[in-house]
Amino acid sequence: MVDATNPRGAKPKPRFSGRNIMLYGTLIVICMYYILPLWVMVMTSTKGMPEIRLGNIFSPPVEITFQPWVKAWAEACTGLNCDGLSRGFFNSVRILIPSVILSIAVASVNGYALVNWRFKGSDIFFTILIFGSFIPYQVMLYPMVIILRELGIYGTLWGLVLVHTIFGMPILTLLFRNYFSSLPEELFKAARVDGAGFWGIFFKIMVPMSLPIFVVALILQVTGIWNDFLFGVVFTKPDTYPMTVQLNNIVNSVQGIKEYNVNMAATLLTGLVPLVIYFISGKLFVRGIAAGAVKG
Amino acid sequence: MSETKPLRLLRNVNAKLAAIPMVLTALVVFVGGTVWTVFYSFTDSKLLPKMKFVGFAQYDRLWHNSRWLISIENLAILGTLSLVLTISLGFILAVLMDQKIRFEDTFRSIMLFPFALSFIVTGLVWQWILNPDFGIQSVIRSIGWTTFEFNPLNNPSLVLYGLLIAGLWQGTGFVMCLMLAGLRGIDEDIWKAARVDGIPTWKTYIFVVIPMMRPVFITTLVIAAAGVIKLYDLVVAQTSGGPGNASQVPAMYVYDYMFQAQNLGQGFAASTMMLVTVLIVLIPWAYLEFGSKKHG
Structure with a gap:
């Protein structure tokens, strides 16, 4: 198999052609779909529950808390055990x-x-x-x-x-x-x-x-x-x-x-x-x- | 190198000893295990396997079980949609990535990172994003469009699309990488020749490049198909087979009958049917592979 990691040919010259705007625009939109869940995970896990109930899941936390992380790690329950993940x-x-x-x-x-x-x-x-x-x-x-x-x-x-x-x-x-x-x-x-x-x-x-x-x-x-x-x-x-x-x-x-x-x-x-x-x-x-x- | 001279037969003893794990795995687990399961699918095993033969009764019961029928129908729908979508989207992404773009590594890293995550993580994140009270639906409603409806995970007729969104998020980056490797494997001269002949780029892709990439497409098809048939974790995490039985898949049926309902015979029959499904995919592929090799 040919190495997939290197593009062929010389580096392209930066241009603001219509084609390039379309191309990068599309790629950036696609990347947002891929990043979105990661973003949501980080944002949700650093908010308190009251803020989650009020706000939307995409917005950054107003008040950052790491309590959910501590709780998930050490206290979350499965069945009778409550010693976390x-x-x-x-x-x-x-x-x-x-x-x-x-x-x-x-x-x-x-x-x-x-x-x-x-x-x-x-x-x-x-x-x-x-x-x-x-x-x-x-x-x-x-x-x-x-x-x-x-x-x-x-x-x-x-x-x-x-x-x-x-x-x-x-x-x-x-x-x-x-x-x-x-x-x-x-x-x-x-x-x-x-x-x-x-x-x-x-x-x-x-x-x-x-x-x-x-x-x-x-x-x-x-x-x-x-x-x-x-x-x-x-x-x-x-x-x-x-x-x-x-x-x-x-x-x-x-x-x-x-x-x-x-x-x-x-x-x-x-x-x-x-x-x-x-x-x-x-x-x-x-x-x-x-x-x-x-x-x- | 490979021939064994009779006098030096002992020389290979080490290799044979070293290959014992492989031989045992191949013969005992893969061949033995498969034959065993198929064999016991014709018995009336309940809590424990037992040799009471009932012919095709388990299969008869299986194909009259509405949950199994839903599972098979879901598999067919999910299989078709995910194959068509992963392959077309994967190819389109690869073409976009092959336009000698800048930051190619960054774009690829972003598209591929979900593939490193488990289906459990994937399913749970998307379950949260698609949550009707907090996720996309509520966010869009909160910005003014109050009748906006997007709640696939609680709607039996849409739940498969909810799974699909998550599955595509996890897997298309990988398919894109395979396709990109295929695109990079195509001789630069083909492109030059097409350009000299004045063939438009999109035509070159459709009529020259895609036919040349046939092996990559077939490999991707087989991998994706085998993946869909085994689909389990994602459904467990994202929908648990619900709402109702709307997103059941065969692998869940097998697990539940084997390890929860204590009805081994049903589990064996269902898993044998999964094997048959794989064979339906695999045999034409093996035939094509061997066929094309014979013709050079």
């Missing part, structure tokens, strides 16, 4: 770290074996994996519940870690396989001649040469796992719910008075992790999702 946050972190490490470790070794150590049938398993990524998760949910129950980790964080490792495998394996197959084969051969083995070549040559793709995989997995809802709700129990599940329970709970500012603060807090990753990673994010998608 912080619990979900730490659950998500505890799910995220091992899931990311394990899924990337497994998938990178898979990709490496598929490129450099092909054995009879290895490509068949890979094909199954890729086609498997199109099967709706719903089809495999219950068998997965049984597998986890047999392993004795159903409802635990480790069960969910295993689920993320398994269902992240197709896309990550594809990512690593494509990257490793683009590395010069001579390197691998030279290392073989020097007597390096499977793991030696992997750790001493492949991993150090592939840091960019590890970063791409990291971005892909961190955002993907953080944003997961379905696996969280199926494979964990209320006290180990990840942040997205807890957020949904807080906002969509039917009891109590709706505190829209707290809800929006909670929503924004949950979205903050992927947003930060997105804005830090910049073009790598685009590369990650494009690599993941174009060869689905």
Whole structure:
């Protein structure tokens, strides 16, 4: 795929032609549609409830308050628990770290074996994996519940870690396989001649040469796992719910008075992790999702 | 590199051991899990899976359940609309972005950032913006137009459009990036030739560029279609399937019957139907892919 990040040709000269005004005008209007929800989230979450009832959701707060944020983080209720979103946050972190490490470790070794150590049938398993990524998760949910129950980790964080490792495998394996197959084969051969083995070549040559793709995989997995809802709700129990599940329970709970500012603060807090990753990673994010998608 | 010499058969043992997770995932979870679910969809499983075969009774019940019928109808409507809209809007955005504009990176960052957010966050924000008492409707009413009506989330005949607004907000930026990569992949000479022949730009796009971008369109189509079939989190967060059953989708039906209503057989039958839906999308695509490869 051609690099999508650089425009072709020389920089255009700034002109105030009718065409340019139309073009930039359209783009700016479109961007407003994209920014609007983010704007509304920030504005709503920094207002007090009386101001929300009186004013409109687009206007900035007259009196800025961070109370909704504190409340969302530490006091918001789900069912009987009133310890706020912080619990979900730490659950998500505890799910995220091992899931990311394990899924990337497994998938990178898979990709490496598929490129450099092909054995009879290895490509068949890979094909199954890729086609498997199109099967709706719903089809495999219950068998997965049984597998986890047999392993004795159903409802635990480790069960969910295993689920993320398994269902992240197709896309990550594809990512690593494509990257490793683009590395010069001579390197691998030279290392073989020097007597390096499977793991030696992997750790001493492949991993150090592939840091960019590890970063791409990291971005892909961190955002993907953080944003997961379905696996969280199926494979964990209320006290180990990840942040997205807890957020949904807080906002969509039917009891109590709706505190829209707290809800929006909670929503924004949950979205903050992927947003930060997105804005830090910049073009790598685009590369990650494009690599993941174009060869689905 | 890939051939295994009999004497060195042991050499590949490491690779085979390393590939065990992949093999298990492919065979046990993807193939095994799918076969298991399809198999048990012909049984009368309630709280626990059991081997009491009832033929197609679960499917019969499924296709006579009004909630399922609504779900399928919604899937068809949402699928058609979202495919047409994501692809056309994504393409138009990509064309706008490809006009050698300034601040391209900024525009792209803005259009793509929602894609980093989860469907839960997306659904909750749009639920708030579309809230009739505080959101767009109330703001427009407060500036004078007191009969203004925009309350899609509480109107059964409009609720799907409410979901669509949110879904498009989240996903079009991504499609735009795919399309932009496709546009950038087109040879500059094509444009020069078209210009020399005096073909207007819009004609070049429609008759030359779009046919050349066929693979990108097909990939986008498949990704978007697979995404719509799996659609779950967004509906849970934004409408919970309401008002009434007006915004139910198949994935919600599966979850509710499997994990809430303790009616596993129904859940298995419904998830099998989801698999069939994916296959309906996937098989023509695989056919096209392989077909075009054979013809070079």
